[in-house]
Amino acid sequence: MIQQIVLVTLAALALTSCGQVEPGASLDTTPIGAAPTSATGANTPTDGPVLPTQTAAPPAATQAATALPGLQPTFTSLPAGQGDAASDAVVRAQTALATALGVAPQTLSLVQVEDQEWSDSGLGCPNPDEAYMQVIIAGQRIVFSDGSNTYAVHTDGRGNRMLWCNGGKPMALK
Secondary structure (H helix, E strand, O other): OHHHHHHHHHHHHHHHHOOOOOOOOOOOOOOOOOOOEOOOOOEOOOOOOOOOOOOOOOOOOOOOOOOOOOOOOOOOOOOOOHHHHHHHHHHHHHHHHHHHHOOOHHHOEEEEEEEEEEOOOOOOOOOOOOOOOOOOEEEEEEEEEOOOOEEEEEEEOOOOOEEEEEOOEEEEEO
């Protein structure tokens, strides 16, 4: 019984150590790190590592791009609808801030719109009594002025969340 187990184990090891060789491929049986042998089988002395006899061709020189006849590039400033989405976010922030302040939206003028990457779901204006998801959120910081004060509205990328950062304290805007 033990003899059969040993034979099966040896057969399994022999089969797993064998790999497939493509027909016509030569097998290099020289151990790794050993010096190459000559046709007679005698070791050939070397002073250092064996270097390949062929060198790679140098990379081809790069050519300048050439225009194809009859093809002209077309340029657009923004894909259709994206400019409208940005201005829509500003209008929504202006309207929501005006409602929170109890003033007409026209009394607030736009000072600055800045793309932001907020470090957490507090949108750059965290409430110290709340915990926030630690995830990068793309959004905007939109600043308005009424002539005497400035107001910063922080938004997420979709404009679903808007916070008025009032003296460092967040006030949700709707």
